[in-house]
Amino acid sequence: xxxxxxxxxxxxxxxxxxxxxxxxxxxxxxxxxxxxxxxxxxxxxxxxxxxxxxxxxxxxxxxxxxxxxxxxxxxxxxxxxxxxxxxxxxxxxxxxxxxxxxxxxxxxxxxxxxxxxxxxxxxxxxxxxxxxxxxxxxxxxxxxxxxxxxxxxxxxxxxxxxxxxxxxxxxxxxxxxxxxxxxxxxxxxxxxxxxxxxxxxxxxxxxxxxxxxxxxxxxxxxxxxxxxxxxxxxxxxxxxxxxxxxxxxxxxxxxxxxxxxxxxxxxxxxx
Amino acid sequence: xxxxxxxxxxxxxxxxxxxxxxxxxxxxxxxxxxxxxxxxxxxxxxxxxxxxxxxxxxxxxxxxxxxxxxxxxxxxxxxxxxxxxxxxxxxxxxxxxxxxxxxxxxxxxxxxxxxxxxxxxxxxxxxxxxxxxxxxxxxxxxxxxxxxxxxxxxxxxxxxxxxxxxxxxxxxxxxxxxxxxxxxxxxxxxxxxxxxxxxxxxxxxxxxxxxxxxxxxxxxxxxxxxxxxxxxxxxxxxxxxxxxxxxxxxxxxxxxxxxxxxxxxxxxxxx
Numbered sequence: 001x002x003x004x005x006x007x008x009x010x011x012x013x014x015x016x017x018x019x020x021x022x023x024x025x026x027x028x029x030x031x032x033x034x035x036x037x038x039x040x041x042x043x044x045x046x047x048x049x050x051x052x053x054x055x056x057x058x059x060x061x062x063x064x065x066x067x068x069x070x071x072x073x074x075x076x077x078x079x080x081x082x083x084x085x086x087x088x089x090x091x092x093x094x095x096x097x098x099x100x101x102x103x104x105x106x107x108x109x110x111x112x113x114x115x116x117x118x119x120x121x122x123x124x125x126x127x128x129x130x131x132x133x134x135x136x137x138x139x140x141x142x143x144x145x146x147x148x149x150x151x152x153x154x155x156x157x158x159x160x161x162x163x164x165x166x167x168x169x170x171x172x173x174x175x176x177x178x179x180x181x182x183x184x185x186x187x188x189x190x191x192x193x194x195x196x197x198x199x200x201x202x203x204x205x206x207x208x209x210x211x212x213x214x215x216x217x218x219x220x221x222x223x224x225x226x227x228x229x230x231x232x233x234x235x236x237x238x239x240x241x242x243x244x245x246x247x248x249x250x251x252x253x254x255x256x257x258x259x260x261x262x263x264x265x266x267x268x269x270x271x
Numbered sequence: 272x273x274x275x276x277x278x279x280x281x282x283x284x285x286x287x288x289x290x291x292x293x294x295x296x297x298x299x300x301x302x303x304x305x306x307x308x309x310x311x312x313x314x315x316x317x318x319x320x321x322x323x324x325x326x327x328x329x330x331x332x333x334x335x336x337x338x339x340x341x342x343x344x345x346x347x348x349x350x351x352x353x354x355x356x357x358x359x360x361x362x363x364x365x366x367x368x369x370x371x372x373x374x375x376x377x378x379x380x381x382x383x384x385x386x387x388x389x390x391x392x393x394x395x396x397x398x399x400x401x402x403x404x405x406x407x408x409x410x411x412x413x414x415x416x417x418x419x420x421x422x423x424x425x426x427x428x429x430x431x432x433x434x435x436x437x438x439x440x441x442x443x444x445x446x447x448x449x450x451x452x453x454x455x456x457x458x459x460x461x462x463x464x465x466x467x468x469x470x471x472x473x474x475x476x477x478x479x480x481x482x483x484x485x486x487x488x489x490x491x492x493x494x495x496x497x498x499x500x501x502x503x504x505x506x507x508x509x510x511x512x513x514x515x516x517x518x519x520x521x522x523x524x525x526x527x528x529x530x531x532x533x534x535x536x537x538x539x540x541x542x
Binding site for chain 2: 181202217218226249
């Protein structure tokens with residue numbers, strides 16, 4: 001379901017989970033019809049194989065539709081209305097073989113060029129209950145086992161589903177240090193049918209991705225409250241090669257660390 | 272230095288770190304002299320190869336010294352006065368290549384049969400400064416790099432050194448979940464000459480060893496706040512095969528979990 005954007009969107013709708021407007025686009029004529037219906041701006045997305053912003057074209061009034069269609073030709077697409085969201089958030093949840101379910105506090109996510117840059121834990125977010133409701137529908141309907149992530153747009157306090165990922169998720173990496181039980185530990189507990197661990201936050205937490213290049217690890221670790229996760233991957237344009245978490249029960253430590261990490265990430269970013 | 276109890280004790284004394292009274296015992300005559308000097312009770316310990324209570328004989332007034340000496344014959348020993356301590360504690364510290372030093376909050380340790388059973392994090396312990404002073408003398412004198420553990424007896428608020436371990440230590444396993452930076456992460460940071468991470472506690476934390484046998488992991492994980500660490504070792508009499516940590520910022524969760532873990536540990540304990 002999650003591999004095809006059309007099937008996924010239809011699935012959301014069946015479950016009563018609101019989404020941005022969308023339309024099927026299998027040819028240039030479809031694209032013209034879809035743009036007329038959804039208006040500008042909109043995003044043309046290939047139905048399959050898209051991730052980290054790949055296979056997406058932004059459509060504005062001045063966009064040459066024929067040319068854009070050329071650039072994705074050969075792939076079935078959907079057109080999505082671009083919603084003027086205030087925030088992007090995601091909810092990570094775990095469901096075990098026996099059906100026990102736990103929800104993590106919302107992650108507030110910052111994307112640039114379709115790639116996740118920063119994910120921040122939002123304890124007691126006013127939209128937590130709404131997000132839990134939506135992801136619980138996915139979990140129950142799929143009889144899902146393991147960790148799942150649902151990405152949502154916050155539009156004036158109403159959540160619209162963007163996509164879901166049937167796995168541990170980049171926007172939940174802050175849980176390694178920042179939650180009582182990490183998304184990885186709870187994924188294992190879930191699939192082994194063990195009792196799930198508490199998903200409560202342990203202080204403030206956020207994660208910053210390093211994309212395309214690595215900062216000096218000693219500069220990262222010199223920031224109080226920070227932990228480094230290097231993936232051992234060859235740096236490559238637009239590739240996530242590491243992340244760092246800041247986790248602290250001290251508000252000042254936290255507020256001091258996050259912009260420093262973001263600056264280090266920007267310096268190495270080649271995307 | 273840490274491999275020979277006599278060299279170790281002399282080293283403590285050179286550094287001005289108090290220890291229980293002790294005497295060299297190389298033969299039965301030495302043992303008689305030592306017992307006369309140190310009094311009862313006392314512990315005869317082989318100088319080398321002792322761990323987890325192995326190579327130790329408790330000496331009371333009714334003990335047959337000749338027979339006890341037979342049981343350790345062939346090994347050089349020391350006799351140690353048994354001190355009437357209120358608590359056993361340890362301090363874990365890390366020192367990096369550049370000489371940066373961090374101290375963890377004291378661990379309060381419970382041994383039975385010479386084997387560590389429970390280690391509890393003691394934030395703001397009144398003896399923290401005294402323990403830091405002593406372990407810092409070891410670190411500087413040895414130009415030590417990495418994590419070290421110093422085990423101490425608390426006798427009426429005065430610390431006496433028992434032994435030190437030049438490595439990450441069982442009494443510091445609670446730091447995996449219970450400290451901002453675990454002893455393992457700080458050991459790596461230290462030997463790689465990276466900035467050390469904060470050693471501050473994250474809520475209440477304690478560790479319980481499973482010795483000789485394993486409880487059901489689902490019973491362990493059903494206790495809120497608990498994390499399981501299974502070593503994948505074949506269970507064997509007196510062997511540490513796993514531990515569990517309870518870590519919680521909620522006092523009730525913590526107080527509820529610890530006795531439950533201890534009970535599970537007692538049930539499997541064959542030592």
